[in-house]
Amino acid sequence: xxxxxxxxxxxxxxxxxxxxxxxxxxxxxxxxxxxxxxxxxxxxxxxxxxxxxxxxxxxxxxxxxxxxxxxxxxxxxxxxxxxxxxxxxxxxxxxxxxxxxxxxxxxxxxxxxxxxxxxxxxxxxxxxxxxxxxxxxxxxxxxxxxxxxxxxxxxxxxxxxxxxxxxxxxxxxxxxxxxxxxxxxxxxxxxxxxxxxxxxxxxxxxxxxxxxxxxxxx
Amino acid sequence: xxxxxxxxxxxxxxxxxxxxxxxxxxxxxxxxxxxxxxxxxxxxxxxxxxxxxxxxxxxxxxxxxxxxxxxxxxxxxxxxxxxxxxxxxxxxxxxxxxxxxxxxxxxxxxxxxxxxxxxxxxxxxxxxxxxxxxxxxxxxxxxxxxxxxxxxxxxxxxxxxxxxxxxxxxxxxxxxxxxxxxxxxxxxxxxxxxxxxxxxxxxxxxxxxxxxxxxxxxxxxxxxxxxxxxxxxxxxxxxxxxxxxxxxxxxxxxxxxxxxxxxxxxxxxxxxxxxxxxxxxx
Numbered sequence: 429x430x431x432x433x434x435x436x437x438x439x440x441x442x443x444x445x446x447x448x449x450x451x452x453x454x455x456x457x458x459x460x461x462x463x464x465x466x467x468x469x470x471x472x473x474x475x476x477x478x479x480x481x482x483x484x485x486x487x488x489x490x491x492x493x494x495x496x497x498x499x500x501x502x503x504x505x506x507x508x509x510x511x512x513x514x515x516x517x518x519x520x521x522x523x524x525x526x527x528x529x530x531x532x533x534x535x536x537x538x539x540x541x542x543x544x545x546x547x548x549x550x551x552x553x554x555x556x557x558x559x560x561x562x563x564x565x566x567x568x569x570x571x572x573x574x575x576x577x578x579x580x581x582x583x584x585x586x587x588x589x590x591x592x593x594x595x596x597x598x599x600x601x602x603x604x605x606x607x608x609x610x611x612x613x614x615x616x617x618x619x620x621x622x623x624x625x626x627x628x629x630x631x632x633x634x635x636x637x638x639x640x641x642x643x644x645x646x
Numbered sequence: 647x648x649x650x651x652x653x654x655x656x657x658x659x660x661x662x663x664x665x666x667x668x669x670x671x672x673x674x675x676x677x678x679x680x681x682x683x684x685x686x687x688x689x690x691x692x693x694x695x696x697x698x699x700x701x702x703x704x705x706x707x708x709x710x711x712x713x714x715x716x717x718x719x720x721x722x723x724x725x726x727x728x729x730x731x732x733x734x735x736x737x738x739x740x741x742x743x744x745x746x747x748x749x750x751x752x753x754x755x756x757x758x759x760x761x762x763x764x765x766x767x768x769x770x771x772x773x774x775x776x777x778x779x780x781x782x783x784x785x786x787x788x789x790x791x792x793x794x795x796x797x798x799x800x801x802x803x804x805x806x807x808x809x810x811x812x813x814x815x816x817x818x819x820x821x822x823x824x825x826x827x828x829x830x831x832x833x834x835x836x837x838x839x840x841x842x843x844x845x846x847x848x849x850x851x852x853x854x855x856x857x858x859x860x861x862x863x864x865x866x867x868x869x870x871x872x873x874x875x876x877x878x879x880x881x882x883x884x885x886x887x888x889x890x891x892x893x894x895x896x897x898x899x900x901x902x903x904x905x906x907x908x909x910x911x912x913x914x915x916x917x918x919x920x921x922x923x924x925x926x927x928x
Contacts, residue, residue, distance in 0.1 A: 454845065469788040473781040473796075523804060529750060538711075538750055546711030553857070554669065554904055559661045562911035566654075566919050580912060586856075586879050587905035588898060592680040602685060610863035617864055 440634040447632055487512065511537065578604055653918035661911065668907040672899035679902055681895065686876055687883035693851060693873040694727055701823040702738045702816055703728065706838075707748030708829035713855060714751060717828045719894035720853045720881035722755055724826065727888055729765040732772050738812050739773035740822075742797075744785060744833045749777045749801055769802065770810035777801030782833045786841040790819035818846075825850035835862060839870055851875075 446468060452458070453465045491505035518534040520527045529535070565580065567573040584590035585601020630636035697703065705725070709717050728739055743749050752775060761767035776797040779785045789796045794807055794817055807813040815821055819842055827838055827850060835852050842848045853875035854862060865871040875881065878901055881894035918924075 466788065466791050469781075469784050469791070472784040473788060476781045476784070521804075529753065539754070543711045543714065543754070546713075547715045550712040550715060550855075555662045555665050558665045558904065558908050558911065559658045561908050562656070562661060562915055565912045565915070566924075567916055568919075568924070576912070576916070580909065583905045583908055586877070587902045588679050588681045588879065588882070589902035589906055590909075591682045591684075595682050598682065598684050605860070605863055606867065609860050610867050613861055614864040617861075 436637070436640060437634070439640055440637075444632045444634075447628070484512070484516070511541070578608070648922075650918040650922045653914050654922070654924070656911070656915075664907055664911075665904060668903040669900045672903050673897075676896065677899045677902070679899060681879075681882050681886050681898060683883045683887060684880060686874055687880045687887060690724075690851065690853075690873045690875045690880070690884060691727070691887045694724070695731075697731075697735065697737065697824060699735045700737075701735070702740065702821055704822045704825045705739060705741045706825060706827040706829075707741065707743040707752050708745050708827050708834055709751065709855075710745050710747030710830070711751065713828075713830035714754075715897070716855045716878050716881075717830065717853060718751065718754070719878065719892060719897065720875050720884065721751075721828050722759065723881060723885050723888060723890065723892060723894065724828075724853065724875075725755060726759065726765075726890060728826075729759075729761050729767055729773070732765065732767060737772070738816065740812070740816060741773065741775040742789075743778045744782065744837075745830075746778050746780070749775065770800075771812055774810055774812050775801045783837040783841060786833060786837050790841055790846060793817055793819075793821075819848055820846055822848050824848070826853075827851075828853040830855050830858070834858070835865060835871065839865065843870060853881075 449461060449465050449468055453461045488509065491509050494502050494505040495509065515534060515537055518527055518531040518537075519529060522528065523530070527534075529538075561579065561583075565572075565576040567576050581597065581600045582604055584597045585604075591597050627636060631639075705728070707721070728737065731737065732739060741752055743752070761773060762769065767773055776793075777800070779789050779796055781788065785796070794813070797807070799806055800810065822842075825838060825842060825848055827834065829835065829852060834854070838850050838852075843850055849872045851873040852862065852871060854877070856877035859874070859876040862871060862874050862876070866874050875884065878894055879898055882898035885892050885895050
């Protein structure tokens with residue numbers, strides 16, 4: 429009995445059924461399938477909610493070990509664990525006990541720690557992009573020259589310091605966005621979609637097994 | 647190593663320092679450069695201005711704190727624009743989020759803009775905030791099927807939806823006339839397209855960060871995306887169009903200076919490259 433339950437075909441069949449239940453109602457209206465698809469979506473949401481706890485446990489284990497062993501930078505892990513616990517506890521949705529997102533401690537940490545840190549992480553892009561553009565935009569050959577010219581015009585079309593001197597930069601930027609960029613992105617999107625369809629078909633047919641026990645054949 | 651050779655390979659730490667100085671300077675000393683108006687910000691404003699009377703608008707906060715520097719100014723400007731015309735057009739605005747930090751970002755907005763005091767909005771009648779819907783694209787699909795089942799209570803006061811008159815006729819995606827999504831990634835435009843626009847025909851407009859803009863082009867040209875607000879510069883133009891200078895106008899000088907630096911670095915690098923015979927070597 430246990431050998432039967434361990435057969436690789438079982439999860440493949442479950443995957444195929446769940447996928448078809450989601451795909452078919454997208455194209456054909458059948459009430460029973462619509463309702464089943466809606467129920468399955470609720471199940472997915474429950475699983476996603478439970479996955480939050482897996483994330484917390486995983487972070488706790490990784491950083492807890494680092495603190496325990498006092499390995500390099502362990503104090504950062506300690507700060508992470510403390511802040512995680514404090515924000516989790518103060519952010520619990522128990523408004524009657526003064527907890528939740530309006531809690532002063534939670535609000536302070538969100539406004540004065542998480543928000544500036546998040547903004548800083550995103551702003552780091554400016555440094556990398558400036559450095560990368562300086563190195564990459566060099567007219568070494570025809571292809572690189574095209575990238576250089578297009579890149580420089582896009583930079584100039586997006587900065588008022590240039591467009592206020594010559595509004596035509598905006599028109600050039602719009603043309604690059606509308607014609608070469610749109611056609612290239614369309615090709616990329618269609619290519620990715622075809623790849624996704626192929627992967628889905630392979631998964632449905634049980635050929636793609638990477639998500640099952642590391643892709644074992646037994 | 648000659649000066650020209652050095653100019654081709656400036657240490658990245660010097661580049662970082664220059665970026666920091668070029669961005670910091672206009673933040674401390676605003677340059678007040680003129681902001682020419684582009685087509686995207688104009689199209690965005692005109693689209694919102696043309697929203698028909700009695701429309702139900704779903705504003706989705708699909709970004710977290712890391713997206714705030716670029717998206718928050720356009721969110722504030724758009725919400726002020728929408729709230730300012732809500733009374734005249736009898737609009738109904740439902741604020742949601744498919745990113746878990748979205749409601750917290752909107753809390754920040756509410757700490758700076760008071761819809762009731764500033765625009766005479768009545769919570770629960772003119773607008774409502776439902777909070778975060780978990781599950782990404784699956785959450786979007788489930789929300790489209792049954793809004794009340796996914797969010798039985800509102801976010802601000804945790805009360806059942808049947809206590810709010812605004813929600814009486816807003817139960818499924820077909821009841822929504824427009825989605826306004828401010829987004830930094832997934833779930834974002836492709837998911838809205840698959841779960842709301844294509845199956846239910848709900849039009850949507852998107853405000854996004856600069857790096858996402860190229861990927862929006864096919865959807866904009868095909869008409870699936872009705873309007874696009876591409877990044878901080880367009881937000882500043884939108885604020886100028888609304889005659890309400892705000893955070894984007896304050897920050898756009900830094901965009902100008904950082905772009906100017908990139909331009910200078912690229913020009914210097916290429917002049918040095920050609921002057922040292924780099925093109926022949928290549």
